[in-house]
Amino acid sequence: MRTLRNLAPGPVLFAALALAGCQGGAPDAALTPDGAATRPPAVDAPLTATTWTVGAVDGTAAPAGREARFSLAPDGQVSGTLxxxxxxxxxxxxxxxxxxxxxxxTRMACEGPAGEQERVLTALFAAGPLTWRVHDRTLTLTAPDGRNLTAEAGSAAE
Structure with a gap:
């Protein structure tokens, strides 16, 4: 039968402390000048490969019950429902x-709030180059004439 030799506590303690020193505080944390750890801001959703749900157009909330959604594919296509x-x-x-x-x-006859939303979105999308910005998982598209829409990031586009 073999027995283990007693290890000297000094080298074991030194190795444990050295390994503990390699571990940082919070992952991806940065230190401020006063030594406090800070977390990086939340990552915004990517423009492409995200399903965006329209929340408002020109500050007017999208009609309930008929959500407009769209996603931009990396291959240069945008698709969804208006x-x-x-x-x-x-x-x-x-x-x-x-x-x-x-x-x-598609060519369904759309009346009421859903039809109006569709007309407004179609006109906005056709207005020319739209400026886009994603902040806090909210996409803002702004037309050259100032019209805009906001959309919330949902799941990854399939």
Whole structure:
């Protein structure tokens, strides 16, 4: 039968302290000048490969019950629903602007608030280069004439 030799406590303690010193505080934490740890801000959702749900157009809340959603694919397509009809269109993203090309849509007759939302969104998407910004998982698209929409990030686009 073998027995283990007693290890001297000095080297073991030194190794344990050295390894503990390699561990930082919170992961990805940074230190402020006074030595306090700070966390980086939450990562915003990416423009592409995210499903965006329209929350408001020009400050007016989207109608309840007929959510408009869209996602921009990395291959240069935008698709989704305008609240009534589905659509797909080419999209070009250059820096902080995006341009949506002519859409292909289904052709259901849309009346009431959903129909109005669809008309407003179609006009906004066709208004020319839109400036985009994502902050706190909210996308803002602004047309050259100042019209805008806000959309909330949902799940990753499938």
């Amino acid at each position: 609240g009534c009809n589905r659509f797909s269109a080419p999209v070009t993203v250059t820096g902080t602007t995006l341009t949506i090309g002519p859409p292909a849509t």
